[in-house]
Amino acid sequence: MNGNQNSRDERRVSNPVILLVDDELIILRGLKEQLKLAFGKEYDIETAEDAESAWEILEEYIKKGIDVPVVICDQVMPGVKGDELLIRIHHKRPDIRKIMLTGQASADAVGNALNNANLYRYLSKPWDSNDLILTIREALKSYFKDISLWELNQELENILLFNRDTGLPNLESLRRELDARTAQEKRSTLAVIRIESSTSTTHHFGVGVYHKVLNQFLESLSSFLGESGKLFHLYQDEVAVLSEVDESKFHSLLVAFRILLRSEYIEADGISFRVNVSIGVAADLSGLYYKARIAMMNAAQNRELEFVFYSSTMDEGDQYQINLTLGRKLNDAVNAGNVIPYFQGIYDNQLEKITKFECLARIQEGNNVYSPVSFISIARSTGIIRMLTPIMIEKSLRYFSKYPEYSFSVNISESDLEKKGFALWVMSRLQFYGVTPDRLTLEILETDRLRGGERGLETIKELKECGCKIAIDDFGVDQSNFERLMEIDPDYIKIDGKFIEGIHLHKTPFLLTSAMTEMAHRIGAKVIAEFVVGKEEFDTVRTLGVEYCQGYYIMKPSAEIYPIPLQGD
Incomplete structure (x- = not known):
């Protein structure tokens, strides 16, 4: 160049x-x-x-x-x-x-x-x-x-072939070189190195400072390796070294470099930075970058290792490929109308019967049905979650318009609350299906921070003024704090299953659940205990004055609410 x-x-x-x-x-x-x-x-x-x-x-x-x-x-x-x-x-x-x-x-x-x-x-x-x-x-x-x-x-x-910031050959250049070596049946060794500290450095000091740290890191790596390998800058936080030297010698160099990183700091703008990396290595005739990247991902989970060498068993844990597959399934399900509600009963401990249902999103693919555990994080990261909420509210309202004797709840996210006009849209759908607002509870995940600020709180206020109920889901973990309770003023608090499962066996979750229940009652909120999986949990939470129970002991999620099982069936 x-x-x-x-x-x-x-x-x-x-x-x-x-x-x-x-x-x-x-x-x-x-x-x-x-x-x-x-x-x-x-x-x-x-x-x-x-x-x-x-x-x-x-x-x-x-x-x-x-x-x-x-x-x-x-x-x-x-x-x-x-x-x-x-x-x-x-x-x-x-x-x-x-x-x-x-x-x-x-x-x-x-x-x-x-x-x-x-x-x-x-x-x-x-x-x-x-x-x-x-x-x-x-x-x-x-x-x-x-x-x-x-x-x-x-x-x-x-x-196309060189990184604009560092001038080093990039991912496309690496792919071309690997393709040429594969055609020549030339075995090589590739190390993929991810700079794990890049995000925090950029977040606290900006891109300019990170680039200075990165350039010094690359100079150090290039100087250390000498003629032992060719350096590539693949992404902002990812580099690779392609080597033809003896594998054991190359591995020794990587170990030595990793030790060097732990013992020395990189200076940039008068600040000392320690660069943390994950290193994956593969040696083969084909698929070298894919294999080295898989090894690098495994290295990120095993920080105590100097580097991780690829083995075929790692393919099953390729989270990128798993996420791509789930993302496609989710996208196809939304477009095909295959996002459906499943219903789980919520047992009223005073009336001793199921009076409410939580509507849980599921993806249907042929005879297979996928729960939110498998796709909710993908829905968040891709933004598809914004499409899930309207689908779930629409289908749940349509279903329960036929059963006026029951109330029901639907999960909503921070992104839903940030939408201007969300409360007005909910009210229009309630009127369309003839469902009174007091039958609908909107559950806000405790992991959501309401970063939208005033917009999100204003939406909650509008929903409550319309007559809808608000619940905080998974209470007790992540963002739980008293300021949040004051902001939201919930009608229901759903205590996270981590506290309920095995509550009869351990003193600490019993005391914490008791304290959360008392606090909820003092602010005028009712309590729902999640993850009630057995009679022991069921009997224990009732002694604490918890109003509602939800879990497999009460009812497993189902595509229909009838026949409603007796408690414990």
Whole structure:
């Protein structure tokens, strides 16, 4: 890349050269004077009296990086003939425009030059001056147009194959090199290195500082490896080293470099940074990047290891591929209308019967039904969760419009609360299906932070004013705090299953659940105990004054609410 840039710079400070070759000195001088008048301000005019001299002149300019766009050559010369010289020039620099100017050339010589030297034009002696000047001018224009295209293609190629920030070959460059090695059946070793500290550095100090840390890291890695491997910058936080040295030696170098990183700091803008990395290594004939990346992902889960070497058993744990598959399933389900509600009963401990149902999203694919555990995180990261909530509310309202004796709840997310007009849309759907607002509870996940600020809180207020109930789901974990309770003022608090499962066996969850229940009652909220899986949990939470129970002991999620099971069936 730098070599191309240097060549272009030299061309800018030196005039391009038009080379004239003729053994008749008078003709050569006359032609030179004629061309100097026409092109002398922009081009240097060089002359040679024989083919060998012309070749030496040409090589000298090429070596200096100076353009020789046009060569005008006589055919009949002592020693090497004109057509032979032009063919030789063509093999050296096929982009040079070659013009034969002679009065004695045979048809064979002209044909030879046309076929083997890509002759631009043949002019007979004596030539027409205007015709000659026009021919040369068009040849120059043609040459530099092609040069511009070539340089543009080179720039595009550099963009495609080199990282813009560091100038190192990138992922596309690595893939091409690996494909070439696979075609040659050439076994190589590849290390993929992810800088785990990149996100925190960027977050706290900005991209500029991270780039300084990154560049020093790359310089250190390159210096440490020496000729043992070729360095690639794949992504902002991911680099790779392709090596042909002995595997054991390469592994030793990686271990030594990892130890070096732990013992030394990188200085940037007066701050010392420790760079944490995960290293995955693979050695094979094909699929090398994929395998090394899988190993790197495993290394991220095993930080105590210096690096992880790929094994075929790791394929089953390729979370990227798993997420891609789930993402496609979720996308297809939304488009095909295959997101469906499943219903789980909520038992009223005072009335001793199921009076409510939670509507749980499921993906249906043929006979297979997938629970939210498998896709909810993907729905969040892709933004598809914004599409799930309207689908679930619509289908749940339609279903329970047939069963006015029951209340029901639907999960909503932070992104739903941030939507302007969300409360108005909910009310319009309630009116459409003839469902009174007090039958609908909207459950806010405790993991949501309401980063939307006032917009999210305003939406909650509008929903409550309309008559809908608000519940905090999975209470007791993640973002639980008293400020949150004051902001939301919930009607229900659903205590997370971590506290309920085995509550009869351990003192701590019993005391914590008791305290959360008392607190909820003091602020006027009712309590729902989640994950009631057995009679022991059921009996224990009832002694604490918990109003509702939900879990497999009460009812497993089902596509229909009837027949409603008796508690514990």
